Amino acid sequence: MIESLLVANRGEIARRIIRTAKQLGIRAIAVYSEADVDLPFVAEADEAVLIGPPNPAQSYRNTEAILAAAKATGAQAIHPGYGFLSENAEFARTVEASGLIWVGPDADAITAMGDKINARNLMAAAGVPVAPGTTDPAADLDAAVTAAAEIGYPVMVKAAAGGGGMGMGVAVDEAALRTEYDKVRAFAERMFGDGSVLIERYFPRVRHVEVQILGLADGRVVALGERECSVQRRNQKLVEESPSPAVSPQLRARLLAAAVRAGEAVGYRNAGTVECLLDPATEDFFFLEMNTRLQVEHPVTEYVYGVDLVEEQLRVASGLAPTFDPDALTPSGHAIEMRINAEDPKRFLPGPGVIRTWVEPTGTGVRVDSGYTEGNTVTPFYDSLLAKLIVSGATRDEALDRAKAAVAAFQIEGPKNNVPFFAELLENEEFLSGTYDTGIVSRMR
Template sequence: MLRSLLVANRGEIARRIIGTARRLGIRTIAVHSEADAALPFVAEADEAVLIGPANPAQSYRNSEAILAAAKATGAEAIHPGYGFLSENAAFASAVVENGLIWVGPGPDAITAMGDKINARNLMAAAGVPVAPGTTDPARTADEALEAATGIGFPVMVKASAGGGGMGMAVASDADGLRAEYDKVRGFAERVFGDGSVLIERYFPRVRHIEVQILGLADGRVIALGERECSVQRRNQKLVEETPSPALTPAQRAEVLAAAVRAGEAVGYRNAGTVECLFDPAGGEFFFLEMNTRLQVEHPVTEAVFGVDLVEEQLRIASGLEPTFDPGALAVTGHAIEVRVNAEDPKRFLPGPGAITTWVEPTGEGVRVDAGYAAGMTVTPNYDSLMAKLIVHGADRADALAKLRAAVAGFEVVGPKVNLPFFTELLDNAEFTSGDYDTGIVGRMREPKKG
């Protein structure tokens, strides 16, 4: 097992990684911006290094500053968490070139999966189903229109280099396509430095299913179940659960096998997630993308399988076998996670501020991964995620009951908070039935008739 680890991230995920590393006896190094100096992850690490001002480009995305911190503290390895530099192949290569261990997949796999068009083509060649779409970038609005006409409206217009729900729009006709193409291309050039655009069939009623994979040190790729991620706002997840209430055993076996093939196709190592769209009407799966990192929602998988995915990541990076028998994995119960964000519960607009009260729920089967505490300030510099609330029950009904109690017992005063949305969701018959799709939040926010 490696002996020292620099965590190149912040907030709850940095705290989460540091907790597992310290349990394993690994010396931990936090890097932080000026804005984050008072957050818990900084205090909980064995060492902490200030790497720059609040602007992420000058701190958490500053690869030179992070590598300098690793050298100065004698770190043996770097864990990137999620976001920031976690899917940056150039940074992963730089880590390795500097003689450090990269806790993640190899740069080649990151590169292969980082471009949505290239990833689609690789998956199709590996026998993984992909939605009808372009195999090359649409270089002009006319090319996009020609592709959309062949695919059939409505279509999704996507930034090929995008991720995290950014750089996506739906077009229902030719005029809408031209307008959205220009917007997405411009956004992609500004944000990702790559204006390549993908046109893909849009499914109005679809579920978002993803599979947790692990590429083990011995070369095997295994799947640790699926997660249902269909409660979203602006194409970004708010709630995740496992097992998915949508799948039959045969469908589950099909999507897990496809995810393993996806990982094998790129020689995947470490933790990753294969994201799919599931069309309930036709019972079909389509590859969406592969996230070459640990996901925000990994705790629900940990709950039902009884594994620590961060520990498994560290073991794989160290060349060690997993703590479990891959042939004897079994799901126990049902787990649900909600993302507690500093945003208003109606329009989901960010609302940072100083936290005057922070009371976390407790109880059997209740877990909180928090990046903040009372007396701290949520700044506008980063994502609005403050904490993740995870519950584990004997079955879905038990998990829903535990989640209702836990949401009611979670008190945050100061910044805006989306906890009232989860109270509303847990009273929503569509969600509680398990028969919901990615349009559920939009339907909940439609003006009431009459």
Template sequence: MIESLLVANRGEIARRIIRTAKRLGIRTIAVHSDVDADLPFVAEADDAVAIGPANPAQSYRNAEAILAAAKSTGARAIHPGYGFLSENADFARAVEAHGLIWVGPPADAIAAMGDKINARNLMAEAGVPVAPGTHDPAATVEAAIEAAASIGYPVMVKAAAGGGGMGMAVAADEAGLRVEYDKVRAFAERMFGDGSVLIERYFPRVRHVEVQILGLADGRVIALSERECSVQRRNQKLVEEAPSPAVGPQLRERLLTAAVQAGEAVGYRNAGTVECLLDPTTGEFFFLEMNTRLQVEHPITELIHGIDLVEEQLRIASGLDTNFQIKPTSGHAIELRINAEDPKRFLPGPGKVTTWVEPTGEGVRVDSGYTAGTMVTPSYDSLMAKLIVFGADRDDAIAKARAAVAGFEIVGPKNNLPFFAELLTNDEFLAGDYDTGIVSRMR
């Protein structure tokens, strides 16, 4: 097993990784920006190194500073968490070039799946269903219009290098496509340094379902189970649950088989997620993207399988056998993303935390990045904590989630707890028959 680990991230995911590493007897090293010096993850690590100012480009995305911190502290491995450099193939290569262990998939797999067009084509070749769309970047708006005429409106205009719901827009007709193409292209160039755009069929009513995979040290790829991620605002997930209320045994088998095919097609190792769009009317599903990292919502898979995915990541990176046996899932788990944002318009509301009281009780887990007295700054994602509940079935999990939301007290930054209180009494959500438009219908 790895003896020392640098966590190249912050907040709740850094604490989450540190917690498992400590349980395994691994020495942990945190890196932090100047504004994060007082956050819990820094104090909980065995060692900590300041790597720059608040701007992520000068700290958490500063590969040179992170590698220098690893060298100065004698770190043996680097875990990137999610976001920041986690899906940066060049960084993964640099980590290994410095003689360190990369706790993630091979750089070539990251690169292959990071380009949405390349990923679509690879998946189609591997027999994974893909939505009708372009096989090459739409280099001009005229090319996009020609593709849309073949695919049929409405279409999704997507940044080929995008991810996490960023760089996407819907066009209902040619006039809308002309506008959205220019917007997405400009956004992609600014955010990702790559203005490549693809055009795909847009499904007005669709569910977002994903499958957790593990590429094992012995070369096998296994799929655990699916997660439902359809409660979203602006294509960003707010709630996830496992298993999906929309997936029965036959569909589950098809999803898991496709996910394994996707992983095998790129020689996948370590933890990853194959994301799909599910047409609830026909039962058809289509590959959306592969996230070549640990997902924010990984705890709900952990709870229904009784495993620790971070431990499995570390074991795989160390070349060790897995520490669990795949068993039928049991129970139901729900994750709520507690963000520093107002619960109506979902606009950011950072600030100093004056009160922070986490709920407790059987089946309640909180993965948090903050405590009372700490500051939620506008420099990073608004996620403050993940409230995760586990119940004997979906009704039990929802009841526990309601009680946990009522028992979570945050004063200082704005927070979206009132939204979750509303969602957990929403008839559409309670029935389990919802899609990605549920939040907009609630507003």
């Protein structure tokens, strides 16, 4: 097993990784920016290194500073968490070229899945269903208009290099396409340094369902069930649950088999997620993208399958067998995760500030993965995620009851937060029935 681990991230995910590392007797090393000096993950690490000012480009995306910290502390491995450098193939290659262990898939898999058009084509070749769309980037607006006419409106205009719900727009006709194409292309060039755009069929009433995969050290790829991720605002997830209320046993078998094929197609190792769009009326599903990293919502899978996915990541990176029997994976119960963000609960606009009160809910089936505590300052430099509230139960109804009690008990004063939104959602009949889709939040607003 790896003996020392540098966590190249911050907040709740850094704290989460550090917790498992210490439980395994691994020396946990944190890196932090000047803005995060007082956050819990810094104090909880065995060693912490200041790597730069608040600007992520000068700290959490500063590869030279992170590698220098790894060298100075004698770190054996680097875990990137999610976001920042987690899906940066060049950084993964540099880490391994430096003689360190990269806790994630290899750079080739990251590269293959990082370009959405290339990923679509690879998946289609592997027999994974993909939505009707372009097999090459739409080189210009005329090409996009021609492609959309062939695919049929409405269409999704997507940044080929994008991910995490960023760089997307919907066009219901040619006039809208002309606007969205220019907008998405400009955003993609600014954010990703790549203005390539793909055109894909847009499905107005779909569910967002993903499958957790794990590429084992022996070369096998296994699937640890699906997660429902359809509660979203601006294509960003707010709630995830496992198993999905929309997935029948027959559909689950098809979904998991397709996800395994997706992983096998790129020789996948370590944790990853195959995201799909699902038409609940027909049970047809289409590949959306593969996230080559640990997901924010991984705890719901941990509850249902009784595994620690960070530990499994570390075992794969160490060349060890998993803690579970890959041929006898048995899910049990139901789990729901709510992303507690520093944003107002109506328009979901960021609202940083000093946390005056922070009281986390407790009780059976309740877990809070938090990045902050009372007295900390939520700054505008990073993602608005404060904590993840995870509840579990023997059934979905029991998990929902625990979710209502936990949300009512979660007290945050200071920065704006979206806890009231979850209280509203947990009274929404569409959500409670399990029949919701990706438009639920817009219908609530």
